[in-house]
Amino acid sequence: MLFGDKLKELRTRHGISQKDLSKKINISERVIGYWETNDRFPKDDEVWKRLSEYFGVSIDYLLGNEETKIIKGEELPENLRELGIEDIGIVCDAKQNGLTTKDIKDAIEIYKMIKEKTVNK
Numbered sequence: 001m002l003f004g005d006k007l008k009e010l011r012t013r014h015g016i017s018q019k020d021l022s023k024k025i026n027i028s029e030r031v032i033g034y035w036e037t038n039d040r041f042p043k044d045d046e047v048w049k050r051l052s053e054y055f056g057v058s059i060d061y062l063l064g065n066e067e068t069k070i071i072k073g074e075e076l077p078e079n080l081r082e083l084g085i086e087d088i089g090i091v092c093d094a095k096q097n098g099l100t101t102k103d104i105k106d107a108i109e110i111y112k113m114i115k116e117k118t119v120n121k
Helices: 003-013 018-025 029-036 045-055 059-063 078-083 089-096 101-119
Strands: none
Touching: 003 029, 003 059, 018 029, 018 045, 045 059
């Protein structure tokens, strides 16, 4: 997947318009449109950093050098994968909305309990 496609997918997943993203990362809306159509790409390292931090993914993910999204900052709860939560975008969303790692761990525990009850029925 090309950078522009990844950017558009991340932006829409976060429910943010090109206009709102442009304000968040201090880039014109028109430039974001160019990026999403793969006509142009960020040239400034600082822009890559702002995109990475905003969406909670690595710059390597944005560049296409790795397939999985990686959350920056605090360590993720170790038990995410064992729960079958392969798309950690939900954790990105949670962090963007102000949830702490403890909040996420608590939500995982609740999810585990619900999953166990569903499986044991």
